[in-house]
Amino acid sequence: MIKTARLQFITEHRFRMRDAEKLRGFFANKFQAEDFFHNHYPDGNSIYRMPLVQYKVIDGVLSIFGYNEAVPLLADKFIKVKEIAINDRVFSHFETSLHVLEEEFSVSEDLYSYVFDSYWLPVNQRNYMQYINNRLDLDRVLRNNLLTNFKGLGIEADKRIMVKGEFMEKKLKVNDIEYFGMLGKFVTNVKMPDYFGIGRMKAIGFGCVRRK
Numbered sequence: 001m002i003k004t005a006r007l008q009f010i011t012e013h014r015f016r017m018r019d020a021e022k023l024r025g026f027f028a029n030k031f032q033a034e035d036f037f038h039n040h041y042p043d044g045n046s047i048y049r050m051p052l053v054q055y056k057v058i059d060g061v062l063s064i065f066g067y068n069e070a071v072p073l074l075a076d077k078f079i080k081v082k083e084i085a086i087n088d089r090v091f092s093h094f095e096t097s098l099h100v101l102e103e104e105f106s107v108s109e110d111l112y113s114y115v116f117d118s119y120w121l122p123v124n125q126r127n128y129m130q131y132i133n134n135r136l137d138l139d140r141v142l143r144n145n146l147l148t149n150f151k152g153l154g155i156e157a158d159k160r161i162m163v164k165g166e167f168m169e170k171k172l173k174v175n176d177i178e179y180f181g182m183l184g185k186f187v188t189n190v191k192m193p194d195y196f197g198i199g200r201m202k203a204i205g206f207g208c209v210r211r212k
Helices: 019-030 070-080 128-132 138-152
Strands: 002-010 053-058 061-067 084-086 089-091 095-103 106-116 163-174 177-191 208-211
Touching: 002 070, 019 053, 019 061, 019 084, 053 070, 061 070, 070 095, 138 163, 138 177
Parallel strands: none
Antiparallel strands: 002 061, 002 095, 053 061, 084 089, 106 177, 106 208, 163 177
């Protein structure tokens, strides 16, 4: 089991996925002393760990997810947020919704079906040539991404992880860098919370999954 917190700021405005990165920037500046919000040391160097605070846009709503050690921090700080600035616009009239749960993240005997709600980024510098030559096994990449999450949360995957998926490619740009993004669906024997982040840049909403 893992502890999860889902914090949402509900306004009449509908946000786009790219606003998740702006939300991260806002919280990183507001709570600079709390490194869970931005994963950086005071000198600016990155902290290499799984991001336990992840920023997402769910159905147009600004959302922050916290896991394990970050859950009490998120629950403590959200009450102090009276306004949010996104794209040079300040939002001060919003409702907040906070749900704190214990949810399962484990390798099971059963199979579960998931869809990607946001683009998954499986292609990196190491496997780029394999991908463009149609030799990259995306199922294997996804399995390794899930295993990375287990390690990042300090949980032992006590059974072999199985994944089988169908993916559709789209090229997209993030901060002027082009990526191969994937949407689609997959079946796995890993049971995980909805809106869990998988793979690269999950701190700003990429690789967000939901059970079908």
